[in-house]
Amino acid sequence: MSDQGGSGAPRRIAHLDMDAFFASVELLEHPDLKGLPVVVGGRRPVAAIAGQPYPRLKDYVGRGVATTATYEARAFGVHSGMGLMKAAALAPEAILLPAHFEAYTRVSRAFKAAVAEVTPLIEDRGIDEIYLDITEVPGESRALALHLKEVVRRATGLTCSIGITPNKLLSKMASELEKPDGVTILGLDEIPTRIWPLPCRAVNGIGPKATAKLVGFHIRTIGELAKANPAWLVEHFGRSYGTWLHEAAHGRDDRPLTLSREPKSISRETTFERDLHVKLDRAALSQILLNLCERLAEDLARKGYLAQCVGIKLRFEDFTTITRDQTLTWPIADTASLREAARTCLKRVTLDRRLRLMGIRAGGLVKEGAHLLQASEPTAVAEYGLFNPSCQCPSEDQFSSCRSSARSNTRAHEGHQPSDESCSDAAAGWAE
DNA sequence: TCTGGGGTCCTAGGACCC
């Protein structure tokens, strides 16, 4: 692996990360909260107590999690992903604001558009961070970083942190080092002093599970990981991951920037206010499934995709999660077809516990229109099973009523039969 | 005081085909 660009010169990759993004956008709306512990999250607006301008964390009841917290709130130990009830125990007086995703999306577009004026070589890594290839942008790295920060500040009024190194892996870690409002420039020669003392968890790609396993082997820092025998890592973490761990610990990463990407799947899911019983809450579950299908159909229409594969996700009261999916003979995008496919998937689940979450996912995405071109090919007609009598064939806009191929239907019915007939009936009822 | 919602990628086994 190398960190060289095409010309042989070292690359210059920047990682730009907005500081406490959602919370910072909220502070633009509520400047009076600046300097206070503020948490953004929750599933619905919390009613403010009379006499108090803002709701407090301690008054929250429900299953929401913190989406972001200001640095003042983080000082209490609150971090994103933490349950709000737990966060309230740590910082009861912190202000709790509901999320306003439209506003975050707007500000996100604004900062990315501003940065694109400096270089078009941008990899979008979500709502609040990007990678930039600044190898060919003239200017010294620190000056360039300060310029980018100023460009972002002018466009949004917000601060960000920037790391500049020869690759994405190191830049991601570098941008964290001086957060918030920081700039960190790192060369490969600084890996032993700046990177190796960090915990393994600081590497993008080493999560909670891998961290725990490494700690079990007394490997806590990236430096200790770098010293580990690569063959030993492969033995314990598998060929692919073990090899990658070794490379990552030495700061080696030659991945190019991904400048554009087509979505692979689109999904909608919801956690219920309380766990729902398969039979007693049948009407509610049915309505929730319908809502999810409607929202997914809207997403597909807005983005111009059809789904060749539909899947459901269920999470039970004990937090175990299962998925079932099904490849269709014909791509679909409308609410009724999504619900029909979801119903087929639901029949393959044993529903013996209460549910806390339901989700639906559209995969195997094809661009709207593309499937019609394909279908006009003779071979495609045969593959789509248009001569299969079990398949209701597409009459103009009705092609979406096509169900799964005979093959996947066969498989669906063997093996995993629901053990409780009545529960199975109830499941089927949701989508009827 | 239990754990959101939106994604991607990887692995692994079985079916199926050659």
Place this chain on the structure above:
DNA sequence: TCTGGGGTCCTAGGACCC
């Protein structure tokens, strides 16, 4: 009668990220 191995598709689950 038993024996193959390779390749692809489908499905389920899990790790990880923002």
